[in-house]
Amino acid sequence: MASPLVLLPGDEVPSRHLPSNKSNPLKLGPGLRLLSQPSSTSQNAQSQHVLTATQAGIVTTDAKRNTVSLLSFPNRRYIPTVNDLIIAQIHHSSVDYFHCMVTPHTAHALLGQLSFEGASKKTRPMLRQGDLVYARVLSIGLGAGAEVELTCVNPATGKSEPGGLGPLNGGMVFDVSTGMAARLLRASSSSSEQNESIDGLVVLSELGKKLESLGGFEIAVGRNGKVWIDCSNAGESAVKATIAIGRCLQTVDEKGLGPADQKKFVTRILREMKLVS
């Protein structure tokens, strides 16, 4: 990808950029839409449809999965999509639901009182205002003004799948851009054996290596641009370690540091905060 193809709203995706995989239908990612061309000059039925961009972004294609999508600005607002993992904050609770905040200035998302692993009417988690949950988007509803529903359990199995869903106790939340959150999620979902940097991110593996002596840390990444970090094993320096990790992630996000710079920055921050000699 030497010179990326950048599209602005209204631009057409050139057909030579589309993956030429005929076995399964082409899937469109966010930021693209299919329009039918009104011109009658083209006889070919294939070329009567054009793909146009609705946002500014870099065109990326995946030949294996036959997808084409647009990478837009990383600091955009998060719009809930089914099956996204997010970190929500409880605003208030009603009889059946917890009302959660996902992004600022949007309507509350609903999280069922019983949609936790092993929850029954008697053993349900008592969450208070301000508590955090790691949840999955169950549905976004149909039509205008529909409510977003969250869940911390897989309704089919009754387990919290993928692991780790549920209330987040202790720790601290840091805000990152939605693009960075997506990157972190991709990096953590791929196999951790390979030492190669995934999506140019080495900051987490570097932090993990350096903080191993302190007992490591726990991290949860929400697609809505939130990162929860807990270092409760670190004893006295738990707070310092949490802040250090948060600062590392936020700076990598803001300054767009490359892999080498990320390593340098991690070392600098940890030394500044006297966590690693």
Next chain:
Amino acid sequence: MSEEAKLSHTLVVSDLSAKQRMWGPRSTKNRESFFHDAAGPYASPSSLRTTSKTDTRSPSRQSNSGQRKPTTWLSFPLEFSFSTTMVGPTASLSNLSRADGSASFKCPTTGYKILGSVNAPVELPGRRDALKPEEATVEVFIKPGNTTAGVGERYAEGIIRTMLQKLILGRERGFPRRGVVITLAIVGGGAIARGDSYLTLLPSLLHTSLLALLSGAVPMSMTYSAALMAVSKSNVIVSNPTLVEAKAASSLHVLAFSSKGHLLLNESQGRFDFDTWKTVQQRAHALCRGVELPEVDGDIAMEAQGDSGTAEGFVRETVEDHLCRDYAWKINTE
């Protein structure tokens, strides 16, 4: 004719033709008034007349240092105004960390600096019933740097809102019944006093809101570009006029063109006839989208401009630069 005199002669002529190319076709009849407009206080018509006389009728006298002086002196203000028109606007994206999208834009000729932010989609408080049920509501707020918003700002807000409502895809997922809130703060440049024309500010506001919308990844059907044009009292069209030129003009025009060539916005004020407006529209179209204008004698009036010289090319370059910087990790690894 001495060699030196010929040189200085061609220098003046090339300056003139470059100037004319910038400002389009013009008959020799109103060249004088044109200079008066373009060079402003630096060149008076009388001094011009004397130089043109020496240029055309007795070029040998130019070797005389006393006669040559006005030539070199004259070429300065010409070059000066030439360079100011060539300095492009400056813009940056995503300056504000808490807004969903933001942009700042500085117009070199009018001196206005605008900081814009976009939040979308957001819940508009307490007005759910007043919102359109199937579409997003676009709200525009203009904040002057030194006072509270008044009638002039409301007027400009209305113009921008009507235009953007047609471009923003308010039916995309997550947008119906929500608001797209655009806040434009005038952070630099002169203040617009009560009763002054708001048209000088309008292109900067439009460009800022476009860049902010793009940086907030608000779905839109197309982009646009805008231009400010002035027609002076002597019927000379000035593209991208300064505030002084705009104040002296007999009519002011703001035109916006979509990236597909539609005329999206036409705001005019002052006295003008339709032919003037037609020329203004062509000139503005060339300024925004870089379409070449045929000159009277069949020559090409505009230099073969690439994307970079036009307002549309500027928006595209700014966005491309920023995206490539944001995704450097991806571009460099693949």
